[in-house]
Amino acid sequence: xxxxxxxxxxxxxxxxxxxxxxxxxxxxxxxxxxxxxxxxxxxxxxxxxxxxxxxxxxxxxxxxxxxxxxxxxxxxxxxxxxxxxxxxxxxxxxxxxxxxxxxxxxxxxxxxxxxxxxxxxxxxxxxxxxxxxxxxxxxxxxxxxxxxxxxxxxxxxxxxxxxxxxxxxxxxxxxxxxxxxxxxxxxxxxxxxxxxxxxxxxxxxxxxxxxxxxxxxxxxxxxxxxxxxxxxxxxxxxxxxxxxxxxxx
Amino acid sequence: xxxxxxxxxxxxxxxxxxxxxxxxxxxxxxxxxxxxxxxxxxxxxxxxxxxxxxxxxxxxxxxxxxxxxxxxxxxxxxxxxxxxxxxxxxxxxxxxxxxxxxxxxxxxxxxxxxxxxxxxxxxxxxxxxxxxxxxxxxxxxxxxxxxxxxxxxxxxxx
Numbered sequence: 265x266x267x268x269x270x271x272x273x274x275x276x277x278x279x280x281x282x283x284x285x286x287x288x289x290x291x292x293x294x295x296x297x298x299x300x301x302x303x304x305x306x307x308x309x310x311x312x313x314x315x316x317x318x319x320x321x322x323x324x325x326x327x328x329x330x331x332x333x334x335x336x337x338x339x340x341x342x343x344x345x346x347x348x349x350x351x352x353x354x355x356x357x358x359x360x361x362x363x364x365x366x367x368x369x370x371x372x373x374x375x376x377x378x379x380x381x382x383x384x385x386x387x388x389x390x391x392x393x394x395x396x397x398x399x400x401x402x403x404x405x406x407x408x409x410x411x412x413x414x415x416x417x418x419x420x421x422x423x424x425x426x427x428x429x430x431x432x433x434x435x436x437x438x439x440x441x442x443x444x445x446x447x448x449x450x451x452x453x454x455x456x457x458x459x460x461x462x463x464x465x466x467x468x469x470x471x472x473x474x475x476x477x478x479x480x481x482x483x484x485x486x487x488x489x490x491x492x493x494x495x496x497x498x499x500x501x502x503x504x505x506x507x508x509x510x511x512x513x
Numbered sequence: 514x515x516x517x518x519x520x521x522x523x524x525x526x527x528x529x530x531x532x533x534x535x536x537x538x539x540x541x542x543x544x545x546x547x548x549x550x551x552x553x554x555x556x557x558x559x560x561x562x563x564x565x566x567x568x569x570x571x572x573x574x575x576x577x578x579x580x581x582x583x584x585x586x587x588x589x590x591x592x593x594x595x596x597x598x599x600x601x602x603x604x605x606x607x608x609x610x611x612x613x614x615x616x617x618x619x620x621x622x623x624x625x626x627x628x629x630x631x632x633x634x635x636x637x638x639x640x641x642x643x644x645x646x647x648x649x650x651x652x653x654x655x656x657x658x659x660x661x662x663x664x665x666x667x668x669x670x671x
Contacts, residue, residue: 303625304584308576337570344571345579349622392570454538461530 295360299351308348319343319364326368330423331430333415334375335396342371379416410468417467421460428453429460581628582666588619588637592658595644599651609645616641633660 298316301307311319323340326332346367354363382389394408401411418426424446431442432453443450533541595612598605605612620637623629640657643649 304580304622305577305625308580309573312571312573312576341571341576341579344576345583348576348580349583458538465528 295354295356299347299354301352304348304351307351308344311344311347317347317360317364319347319368322361322364323368326365326372330369330372331426331434332372333400333418333430333434334372335393337396338375338393339368339371342375343368346370376416376419380420383413383416406468413467414464417463418460421463425456425459425463428456429464432457433460577626577628578666581623581626581664584619584623584626585629585661585664585666588616588623589658589661591616591619592640592654592661595649596651596654596658599647599649599654605644609647613641613644616644628666629664633664637661 294316298310299307301310311317320336320340323336323343327334327336327339343364347364350367358366389409389412394412397408397411397415400415401408404411406414418429421429427446428442431437431445432439439450439453442453446453530538530541591612595605617638620634620641623637624634637657640649640653
């Protein structure tokens with residue numbers, strides 16, 4: 265994760281918080297030239313030549329802001345595909361920075377759903393997907409497959425729990441600092457971080473059966489509630505909308 | 514509570530932390546910062562250098578596969594929506610003409626990637642042309658959705 269400490273643990277969406285990448289002016293000047301064309305394939309080719317809209321910056325920031333542990337290249341590729349597919353209909357509204365951030369959020373939502381579905385099916389992870397976890401797993405003495413499960417478990421946490429665990433554990437921030445940033449008590453942050461810890465423990469095979477069942481029931485309930493609430497109707501063929509800040513399932 | 518596998522320092526730490534709560538948990542996390550500190554740099558995403566050139570995985574070929582996967586899924590959803598409406602005896606959600614137009618647009622995008630079998634695209638176009646006249650059978654629409662869904666393209670999992 266990048267070290268954008270000031271953006272970290274932000275609960276609200278970029279559009280709600282006035283989020284704007286530092287290099288936004290450069291991207292804003294060029295979008296018409298980049299996103300215009302005859303076909304999505306043409307746009308895709310342009311987007312891959314030097315990253316003219318700074319999509320990788322947006323991916324990096326959204327991962328940090330939303331406290332996800334993902335292979336950023338996968339997210340980048342999926343977000344590019346969404347961008348290319350919708351580019352010809354984009355007319356400058358919402359602002360480019362917001363539009364790109366929404367596409368990244370949509371990519372995150374889809375990948376998380378696909379990973380969760382693959383885990384439920386018990387499918388062996390793709391070698392390309394596993395490659396991203398090698399670096400992450402080594403210092404902790406875990407296998408890449410186990411690390412993949414740990415990351416998925418973390419990503420499936422409710423956003424407050426994910427932010428608390430990420431802030432305390434990954435970013436190394438203090439309980440006090442997090443409590444202040446999130447406007448809740450230190451005890452609440454510790455409680456949330458503990459939820460995160462339980463999910464990680466399950467994924468790493470470190471929690472006894474009874475507790476595993478309790479946490480899994482909670483996760484199932486959460487996924488069920490989100491799938492029926494129609495969060496990010498991303499498979500809709502016609503301009504799917506993904507509201508930032510909403511939780512993927 | 515017995516740990517299932519405490520073979521690594523991380524596993525042992527997780528087990529220890531699982532027994533803490535409240536202020537105890539905070540203290541334990543602080544005490545174990547040196548172990549988690551190893552995770553911080555490792556968790557740096559592969560593209561966090563952001564302004565640099567994309568790595569090899571972000572090739573045009575790979576990106577096209579992603580794009581084709583999205584299009585295939587969108588086409589499958591449209592055919593399914595048409596089939597659902599037919600099954601319920603209702604009009605199409607976006608109107609017959611609009612649905613046909615949407616399908617043709619998606620199929621045109623699909624053709625531009627050169628990753629779809631031309632016979633499948635032709636079949637899809639034929640059905641898109643028939644939609645406004647309500648001249649498609651339920652089984653035909655479901656079959657078309659299934660064919661697009663079954664293409665071996667990235668993310669095409671629904």
